[in-house]
Amino acid sequence: MSLVRKGWPLHRRISRDLEDRIRAGELRPGQRIPIEHDLMQTYGCARMTVNKALSRLVGEGLIERRKRAGSFVRLPRLDAPxxxxxxxxxxxxxxxxxxxxxxxxxxxxxxxxxxxxxxxxxxxxxxxxxxxxxxxxxxxxxxxxxxxxxxxxxxxxxxxxxxxxxxxxxxxxxxxxxxxxxxxxxxxxxxxxxxxxxxxxxxxxxxxxxxxxxxxxxxxxxxxxxxxx
Amino acid sequence: MSLVRKGWPLHRRISRDLEDRIRAGELRPGQRIPIEHDLMQTYGCARMTVNKALSRLVGEGLIERRKRAGSFVRLPRLDAPxxxxxxxxxxxxxxxxxxxxxxxxxxxxxxxxxxxxxxxxxxxxxxxxxxxxxxxxxxxxxxxxxxxxxxxxxxxxxxxxxxxxxxxxxxxxxxxxxxxxxxxxxxxxxxxxxxxxxxxxxxxxxxxxxxxxxxxxxxxxxxxxxxxx
DNA sequence: CCAGACGTAATGTCTATACATTATCTATTA
DNA sequence: TAATAGATAATGTATAGACATTACGTCTGG
CATH class of the missing domain: 3.40.1410.10 (Chorismate lyase-like)
Incomplete structure (x- = not known):
């Protein structure tokens, strides 16, 4: 989980970690990010926790999610400061x-x-x-x-x-x-x-x-x- | 719950309902809104559902929450379109x-x-x-x-x-x-x-x-x- | 080769419960 | 009276499980 803020709640650390990986270009626009089940295992937590992290990223416009298909990195937007x-x-x-x-x-x-x-x-x-x-x-x-x-x-x-x-x-x-x-x-x-x-x-x-x-x-x-x- | 969108998930209907009440002036800036426990009873649901609705309102800048104190309507902000x-x-x-x-x-x-x-x-x-x-x-x-x-x-x-x-x-x-x-x-x-x-x-x-x-x-x-x- | 049916994999929602955290309030003490 | 300590009420986080929903892929039958 890289060098992620201690003291932060787990769901926040997960979302921040994914955000960093997107911003660093490791996860590129259009690319699929791991499914909730895999993230559960990666971070060793319940699905609701992963879900909360991903919901945040949706709110920030960083990813979009489609049932059955998965979660995908969105194109970076200059248009919403x-x-x-x-x-x-x-x-x-x-x-x-x-x-x-x-x-x-x-x-x-x-x-x-x-x-x-x-x-x-x-x-x-x-x-x-x-x-x-x-x-x-x-x-x-x-x-x-x-x-x-x-x-x-x-x-x-x-x-x-x-x-x-x-x-x-x-x-x-x-x-x-x-x-x-x-x-x-x-x-x-x-x-x-x-x-x-x-x-x-x-x-x-x-x-x-x-x-x-x-x-x-x-x-x-x-x-x-x-x-x- | 006034005339709230059918087909919307419950947490969304709750947040929309509260949003309407704030926008309509029924709940005024600075005023405390009902605590999660009361909202559970009002809407007949679990606390996590109420919590999700309130988290959304925090994200939208409509309310702020303080432990032990409660949740309060924030001043409307013109400053974040x-x-x-x-x-x-x-x-x-x-x-x-x-x-x-x-x-x-x-x-x-x-x-x-x-x-x-x-x-x-x-x-x-x-x-x-x-x-x-x-x-x-x-x-x-x-x-x-x-x-x-x-x-x-x-x-x-x-x-x-x-x-x-x-x-x-x-x-x-x-x-x-x-x-x-x-x-x-x-x-x-x-x-x-x-x-x-x-x-x-x-x-x-x-x-x-x-x-x-x-x-x-x-x-x-x-x-x-x-x-x- | 195409249209449609269908199984299924992923997300979406909700519940009930538990414990952590923290600011407020109260009671106690100096 | 003022400072301090503790109780408590509210939010914050997390879990495990259940069922709903949707659309992707595949497997049909024509």
Whole structure:
């Protein structure tokens, strides 16, 4: 079992051992890995223990299993690192900076894209009084009527919504645009500077709760994602 | 157990049921959920079955568990959608387009950032003869000596590496910059246009395998990430 | 040569039980 | 009151066995 972590539970050591062998290339994509019965013997344990180890590898996307056929190493995927798209308020306060949201504008409007009356907000996120992001948000009032009476100078709309409405689905789109005149002013950057745009749409069941577009200074703000040990 | 999927295994129905109750706000963040013993009685099953259901919720980040204390609903996290950062070659061919990588430059150099001799490449990814991305890549020759003899006009370096070297860790940084003169020419975009930048660094164990910087036209290319059912 | 039937090898699920581990709570003691 | 020690309730891990499910291979019969 190579040089595997002592103190770890057996099922964890088994999954880690197999993971290492896959990552080292000893077990190659498409190749069949030993059947549960053989692994029982190899590690001298019950089938449930082996099964738990293999279930973990399925969850991590490292193997796939087919009844009667066996378990097979999957192709490595570059396409599933975990992306951290933070709640800006949480991110700023987490690193000990003073956070502030400046509400610029709030109107109830009709929106073609979203159902029913919509609360349209614009504002700026500040960290230590430095503008971090410009935000344009729409909140579906039929789903979140309370939004109309909430005070977004105390809490950012995003943070408030997170507590107020449990979502069931989120979708993000990340792109880049040149700063519009308004964004230049709000973020204090040069005309036409490259900005990172995060668009987020949040659903509860089948109705859109909120759609938001956050614009960051592309050179100072970066999203990070990592995958692996 | 509300209106839960028939045909699903019991442990899956239990976890889904609890997930629904959390998402619906019936079980709120910080709140304690019933202990395994009670859930056994509620669902009329063995503790291992309940345990499997709860383990899944831990994996999904919906609850956390503490011995002696119980299981608690975690704060909803916006920060872990799965980001699809594709192998460009795979992405292009997957949607049926003709893919081509044009190698512009290849030199063996020394690099302060990476250990040992490094193969430095620049090139352009094309989809249907339209430039999609400009790429600057460095490959650590001490880790991947074969890279020096590989033909990157047949396969993109990224795709080739994926097959040649199993990685153990990947890190991505996503930002935005204004197009440099060279990028303008290569991608056929206007001077100073906003570009989306994906920087990826790949490790095998403790050594960097490759570091790459891919630059996309920010207005036509977007990364997407989603989370939820 | 092909279509269909079928045995069977593998995974999938579930149970009942046992003991380990650990943080919380309580009771005791200084 | 405060520190310490111990009891205990919850999760964590593991076992052995049972039956369900599925699709791979093979063996038919046409």
């Amino acid at each position: 975990v992306l951290e798209i933070p709640d800006i308020e949480v991110e700023v306060t987490a690193r000990g900076d003073r956070y502030r949201f400046e509400l610029l504008n709030a109107h109830v409007i009709a929106d073609d894209d979203l159902d029913g009356p919509v609360l349209a907000l614009t504002g700026v996120h500040y960290a230590q009084d430095r503008a971090l992001a410009f935000e344009e948000r729409r909140i579906c009032l039929s789903v979140v009527p309370d939004a109309q009476t909430a005070d977004f100078t105390v809490q950012s709309p995003g943070h408030w919504l997170l507590q107020a409405v449990p979502w069931t689905r989120v979708e993000h789109k990340i792109s880049a645009v040149a700063a519009s005149p308004e964004v230049c002013v709000r973020l204090g950057i040069e005309k036409g500077a490259a900005c990172l745009v995060v668009e987020r749409r949040t659903w509860k069941d089948d109705s859109v709760v909120t759609a938001v577009r956050q614009i960051f200074d592309g050179t100072t703000y970066r999203l990070t994602a990592s995958f692996g040990k | 799965v980001l699809e950062i594709p192998d460009i070659e795979v992405e292009v061919t997957a949607r049926g387009d003709r893919y081509r990588f044009e190698l512009l430059n290849a030199h063996v150099i020394a690099d302060d950032d990476l250990d040992g001799p490094v193969l430095a490449l620049t090139g352009v990814h094309y989809a249907q003869d339209r430039a999609l991305a400009f790429e600057e890549r460095r490959i650590c020759l001490s880790v991947v000596p074969d890279a020096q003899t590989a033909d990157f006009t047949v396969q993109s370096p990224g795709h080739w590496l994926l097959q040649a070297v199993p990685w153990t860790r990947v890190e991505h940084k996503i930002s935005a910059v204004a197009a440099s003169p060279e990028v303008c020419v290569r991608l056929g975009i206007e001077k100073g246009a906003a570009c989306l930048v994906v920087e990826r660094r790949t490790w095998k164990d403790d050594s960097v395998v490759t570091a790459v910087r891919q630059i996309f036209d920010g207005t036509t290319y977007r990364l997407t990430a989603s989370f939820g059912k």
